[in-house]
Each structure stands twice: as structure tokens, then as C-alpha cells.
Amino acid sequence: MTETAPAPTAPLRARAEIDLAALRANVRALRALAPDAALMAVVKSDAYGHGAVRCARAAVEAGATWLGTATPEEALALRADPGLPSDVRIMCWLWTPGGPWREAVEADLDVSVSDPWALREVTEAARRAGRPARVQLKADTGLGRSGCQPADWPELVAGALRAQSEGLLRITGLWSHFACADEPGHPSIAAQLALFRELVAYAEKQGVRPEVRHIANSPATLTLPESHFDLVRTGIALYGISPSPELGTPSDFGLRPVMTLSASLALVKHVPGNHGVSYGHHYVTPGETTLGLVPVGYADGIPRHASGTGPVLVGGKWRTVAGRVAMDQFVVDLGGDEPEVGSEAVLFGPGDRGEPTAEDWAQASGTIAYEIVTRIGMRVPRVYVNEEQDGRDE
Numbered sequence: 001m002t003e004t005a006p007a008p009t010a011p012l013r014a015r016a017e018i019d020l021a022a023l024r025a026n027v028r029a030l031r032a033l034a035p036d037a038a039l040m041a042v043v044k045s046d047a048y049g050h051g052a053v054r055c056a057r058a059a060v061e062a063g064a065t066w067l068g069t070a071t072p073e074e075a076l077a078l079r080a081d082p083g084l085p086s087d088v089r090i091m092c093w094l095w096t097p098g099g100p101w102r103e104a105v106e107a108d109l110d111v112s113v114s115d116p117w118a119l120r121e122v123t124e125a126a127r128r129a130g131r132p133a134r135v136q137l138k139a140d141t142g143l144g145r146s147g148c149q150p151a152d153w154p155e156l157v158a159g160a161l162r163a164q165s166e167g168l169l170r171i172t173g174l175w176s177h178f179a180c181a182d183e184p185g186h187p188s189i190a191a192q193l194a195l196f197r198e199l200v201a202y203a204e205k206q207g208v209r210p211e212v213r214h215i216a217n218s219p220a221t222l223t224l225p226e227s228h229f230d231l232v233r234t235g236i237a238l239y240g241i242s243p244s245p246e247l248g249t250p251s252d253f254g255l256r257p258v259m260t261l262s263a264s265l266a267l268v269k270h271v272p273g274n275h276g277v278s279y280g281h282h283y284v285t286p287g288e289t290t291l292g293l294v295p296v297g298y299a300d301g302i303p304r305h306a307s308g309t310g311p312v313l314v315g316g317k318w319r320t321v322a323g324r325v326a327m328d329q330f331v332v333d334l335g336g337d338e339p340e341v342g343s344e345a346v347l348f349g350p351g352d353r354g355e356p357t358a359e360d361w362a363q364a365s366g367t368i369a370y371e372i373v374t375r376i377g378m379r380v381p382r383v384y385v386n387e388e389q390d391g392r393d394e
Contacts, residue, residue, distance in 0.1 A: 012264065012381060012383075013263060013264060013266075013295050013296075014261070014262065014263040014264070014295065014296045014300060014379070014380045014381075015261075015262055015263075015380065015381055015382075015383045016049070016050075016259050016260070016261050016376055016380050016381070016382050016383070017259070017260040017261075017262070017349075017382075017383045017384075017385060018050050018051060018054065018055070018258055018259055018382050018383065018384050018385070019256075019258050019259075019260070019385055019386055020054065020055070020058040020258075020384055020385065020386050020387050021385075021386035021389075022240055022256040022257070022258045022350075022386075023050075023055055023058045023059065023062070023238065023239065023240075023258045024058050024059070024061060024062035024389065025062075025256060026237065026238055026239070026240050026255050026256065026258070027039065027041065027058075027059050027062035027063055027064055027234075027238065028062055028063065029253065029254040029255055030221060030232070030234050030237060030238065030255075031062075031063050032254075033221060033222060033225075033253070034216070034221055034225070034228045034232045036228065037214075037216075037228040037229060037230055037231055037232045038065050038066060038212065038230065038231045038232075039063065039064045039065065039066065039231070039232055039234060040064065040065075040066035040067065040068045040091065040214075040231055040232065040233045040234065041055070041056065041059035041060070041064040041066070041067055041068065041234060041238055042067075042068040042069075042233055042234060042235035042238065043055055043056045043059070043067055043068065043069060043074075043078070044068065044069045044070040044071070044074060044235070045070065045074075045374050047239070048235065048236060048239050048370065048373050048374045049259070049301075049373045049374045049375065049376045050239055050258055050259055050373065050382070051382045051384070052069075052074065052077070052078065053077075053078070053081050053083070053084075054382075054384050054387070055238075055239075055258075056078055056081070056084060057081075057083050057084060058387075059238065060084060060085060060088055061389060064088075065088065065089060066088070066089045066090070066091060066231065067084075067088060067089070067090045067091070068090075068091050068092075068093075068233055068235075069090070069091070069092045069093075070092065070093060070094040071092060071094050072092045072094075072095065072099055072100050072101075072103070072104050072109065072111070073100070074092065075090045075091070075092035075104065075107070075109050076100065076103055076104065076107055076109070078090055079107040079108075079109065089110060090107075090109050090110065091109065091110040091111075091112070091136065091173075092104070092109055092110075092111060092112070093111075093112035093136075093138065093146065094146070095111065095112070095118055095121075097117060097121065098121075099121070101121050101122050101124075101125035101133075102125040102128055102129050104122075104125070104133070105122070105125050105126050105129045105131060105132075105133045105134075106129050106131070108134065109134065110134040110135070110136055110172055110173065111133060111134065111135055111136070112135075112136050112137075112138045112146070112175070113135050113136070113137055113138065113156070113160070114137075114138045114140070114146045114147050114148045114156075115148065115156070116155070116156065116159060119135075119156065119159050119160060119163065122135060122169065123163045123166075123168045123169060126163075126168040126169055127168060132164075132167055132168055132169050132170050133168065133169040133170070134169070134170055134172045135160060135169045135170065135171055135172065136171070136172055136173035136174065136175055136210075136212075137156060137157065137160055137171060137173070137174050137175075137203065137208075138175050138176060138177075139153060139174070139175070139176045139195075139196065139199045140176070141176040141177075141191075141192040141193075141195040141196045141199070141215070142179055142188055142191060142192040142195065143176075143177050143178065143179040143192075144179070145177070147176060147177070150195065150199060153199055153202065153203075154202070154206075157202070157203045157206050157208060158206070160208075161206060161207055161208065171208050171209075171210060172210060172211045172212065173210050173211060173212045173213065173214065173231075174199070174200050174203055174208065174210045174212075174213050175212075175213065175214045175215060176192065176196045176199075176215045177215065177217065178192055178215060178216075178217055178219070178220055178227075179192065181216075181217055181219040181220040181223070181224065181227075181243075182219040182243045182244040182246070182247060183244070183246065184223065184246060184247065189220075189224070192215070193215070193224075193226065193227055196215050200213050210230075211230070212229070212230040212231040213229040213230050213231070214229050214230060214231035214232065214233060215227055215229065216228050216229070216231075216232040216233065217232075217233055217234075217235065217243075218233075218234050218235050218236050218237035218238075218243045219237075219243040219244065219247055220232070221233075221234050221237065222237060222243070222247060222248075222253050223247060235370075236369070236370050237253070237255060238258075239257070239258045239259065239373065240255045240256045240257035240258045240350070241255075241257060241358055241359070241369045241370070241373065242255070242359070242369070244368075245359065249359075256350055257348075257349060257350040257351075257357060257358065259348075259349070259358070259373055259376075260346065260348070260349030260350065260355075261346070261347040261348050261349070261376060261380070262344050262345060262346045262347065262349075263294050263295055263296050263344075263345050263347070264295070264342045264343070264344065264345070265292045265293060265294065265295075265314070265339060265340075265341055265342060265343045265344075265345055266293045266294070266295040266329070266341070267291075267292070267293035267341060268290055268291070268292050268293075268334065268338060268339060268340070268341055268343075269290065269291055270288070270289075270290055271285055271288070271289060271290070271291055272285070272288050273285050273286060273287040273288050273289075276323075277291065277322045277323040277331050277333075278307075278322070278323030278324045278325075278326060278330065278331055279323070279324045279326060280323070280324055281323070282307065282308060282323050282324055283308060283322040283323035283331075283333075285333065288336075289333055289334065289335055289336055290333075290334040290335070290336055290337060290338055291322065291331050291332070291333060291334065292314060292319070292331065292332045292334050292339065292345065293329055293330075293331055294312060294329060294330050294331070294332060294345045294347075295328065295329050296328070296329065296330070296347075296380070297325055297326045297327045297328040297329050297330060298325055298326070298327055299327045299328055299377060299379065300328070300376065300377045300379050300380050301375035301376040301377040301380070302325050302330065302347070303325070303361070303364075303365040303367065303371075303372070303375070304324070304325045305365040305366055305367070306321055306325060306361060306364045306365045307321055307323065307324040307325045307330075308320070308321060308322070308323065308324075309321065309364040309365070310325070310330075310347070310361060310364045310365070311347075311356040311360050311361070311364060312332050312345050312346065312347055312356070313345070313346040313353065313354060313355040313356065314332060314334065314337075314339060314343065314344075314345045314346075315334075315337055315339045315343065316354070317335075317337070318354075318356070319332035319333065319334065319335075319345075320332065320333070332345070347361065348360065348361050348372070357369075358372045358373050
């Protein structure tokens with residue numbers, strides 16, 4: 001889990017401020033987009049870098065009834081948190097042979113099964129635990145990652161139903177995952193949706209009575225109401241980031257970015273023209289100027305690919321990473337301005353003050369905004385604000 005810190009009385013080297021009021025508002029906005037479906041708050045990878053426990057609590061406060069993680073270890077850590085209601089449903093889906101199946105069964109986690117090997121391991125764990133496992137069967141409708149191939153679906157369904165008749169499991173869900181829901185009009189979207197309906201219908205005809213059927217991720221939640229079924233799984237949208245620029249900006253969907261990443265300038269100095277900056281001298285000052293040292297680097301999750309392109313707000317002006325991003329620091333050319341040492345450098349945030357956003361960093365790095373927030377490392381404390389709901393948070 002990420003390091004956390006109280007609101008500081010003095011500037012930190014760097015901080016990732018997490019606005020839990022924004023997260024709660026995002027949950028409510030997403031629920032309004034899928035009013036007939038339950039909402040799963042996906043908090044895998046430490047809530048996309050925002051802090052799993054605090055974000056899970058806030059999401060549940062705002063009406064999420066499910067939490068989703070990739071690994072069972074993530075799910076077990078959430079189940080152990082006394083601050084979460086004991087009846088919140090927690091699902092995990094990324095399993096390897098020999099995983100903590102028994103612990104998952106005993107913790108009442110919903111576990112995903114895509115293959116006979118996983119069905120064998122979870123039923124054996126349930127037998128040892130003396131209680132049924134909660135199992136969700138995953139179909140590969142076209143993504144080509146985890147999930148049961150359609151040709152093998154009858155075998156998986158039959159095996160799960162046999163185990164259910166023996167009291168070893170309950171089939172709680174049927175689910176799948178879109179490949180291209182963030183690309184409006186992509187032909188795979190309709191094809192996957194049609195195949196999912198077909199596979200669900202087959203399972204139900206065989207006697208499966210799932211509590212939830214689900215395929216909608218964040219982009220499908222935002223743009224494909226026909227995909228909402230009984231549950232929507234919201235990941236990146238929960239944190240106020242659009243799944244892709246083609247779908248729209250966060251504000252287009254009533255969402256607000258939750259993380260603001262900033263650092264305190266560690267040094268401001270005058271240098272002459274033709275002065276090399278950082279490793280390799282890929283940036284050379286065009287004339288006499290001032291340089292500011294921002295004390296975060298790729299060890300903190302700042303993309304090295306943003307060398308020479310990453311935007312930073314200092315003194316009310318956009319600056320650009322000058323030269324290479326190093327492990328612990330990078331430099332910005334301040335163009336002769338002389339902010340105080342310790343002044344704030346805002347790498348990204350909601351954009352209210354004119355600062356860059358995570359999407360701006362994604363564009364500068366040739367990646368997606370998911371990666372920008374998720375990769376922010378353990379050396380950057382998460383500072384939580386608006387932890388308590390008040391009348392303005394309704």
C-alpha cells in the first residue's frame with residue numbers, strides 16, 4: 001500500500017493530494033449513468049495509485065456495493081480493513097495455480113474462474129474450508145486475455161454446476177470484458193456484446209442463476225447503456241479520468257480528477273546561455289536563464305519518456321521538462337523568472353488553476369492517463385483531503 005501523510009504543516013518534497021470528495025462525487029455521477037445496475041469500484045493496483053483502502057471506503061460511502069481487484073492479495077487486504085462494511089462484495093480475477101484459494105473462500109470473496117484448473121483448485125479449497133466458494137465464470141468474448149473460450153464454455157458451465165450441486169460453490173456471476181469500448185463504433189463492441197448475451201443465455205438455460213451479469217468497464221459505463229446489465233465495473237472513471245480522449249473529457253461526463261501531483265522546487269539558479277541540462281545534454285539553454293530543480297524522477301513514477309515534453313505549472317506558467325528526466329529529479333527552464341526555493345511545481349491535477357492534467361502527461365509521454373497515475377511511486381506520500389462527507393458533498 002502507498003505511504004500516507006496528514007495534511008502537512010510544511011511543504012513536502014512531493015505529494016499526491018487525493019480529493020475524496022471528488023471521488024465520492026464521481027461515484028454518484030457514474031451511478032446516475034447506470035441507474036439500474038450496481039456499481040463496482042475497481043481499486044486494483046492500490047486504486048490506480050490513489051490508495052486502495054481510503055478510496056474503497058469513500059466509494060462505498062457514495063453507494064458502491066462492490067469492490068474489484070486484480071489479485072487475491074489485494075482483495076484479502078481490503079477484506080481485512082475494519083473500516084469497510086463486512087457485507088461489501090469484493091471480487092478478484094487474476095489467479096495463478098497455487099493461489100490463496102482457501103483464504104479467499106473463507107473471506108467470502110467472489111473469485112473469477114476461466115478454466116478447469118481454476119475450478120478444480122477453488123472447489124478443493126472450498127472442500128477444505130467446509131464452506132462454498134463464491135465463483136464468477138468469465139467468458140472470453142473477444143479480448144483474448146483471461147476468460148473461457150466459447151467452444152469450452154459448455155464444459156466450464158457443466159463443471160461449475162456439478163460443484164454447485166455438491167455444495168462446493170455458488171455461481172454468483174457471469175462476466176466478460178470489452179477489448180475496444182474506448183473506441184466508439186469499433187465493430188468488436190457489438191460482436192462481443194452479442195456473444196456475451198449468447199453465452200449468458202446458454203448458462204442460464206443449463207440452470208445457472210447468477211446474481212450479476214456484467215461486461216461494462218469504464219468506457220462502456222459512460223457510453224453503452226445497453227451493456228450495463230446488473231453491474232458496471234468502473235475503474236479509471238472513478239478517479240475522474242476519461243478512458244480516452246475520443247470519448248470526451250472528464251467534465252463531459254460530470255467527473256473530476258481525484259489526484260493532484262506536486263513538488264517543491266529544490267533549487268532555483270541562474271545559468272548562462274549554451275549551458276547543458278541533465279544527462280546527455282539533450283537540452284541546452286538558448287540564452288541566459290534560470291533553472292528550477294523539481295525533486296521527483298522516474299523512481300517516483302515520472303515517465304522518462306516525458307523528457308523534453310512533460311508540462312509543469314510553476315508560478316502560474318506552464319513550463320516544460322528541460323532535458324532528461326533522471327531517477328530522482330528533473331529540471332525546468334524558468335525563462336528568467338525567479339520563484340522562491342520551495343515554491344510549488346504542479347505536475348498535474350484537475351486543471352482548475354491552469355495546471356496540466358494526467359491526460360496532458362499521457363500525451364507528452366506517448367501513453368495513456370491510466371499509466372500516469374498508477375505509476376506514481378511509494379516515495380510520494382498520498383495526502384488525503386475531504387475525508388469526511390459534509391452537506392456540500394451530497
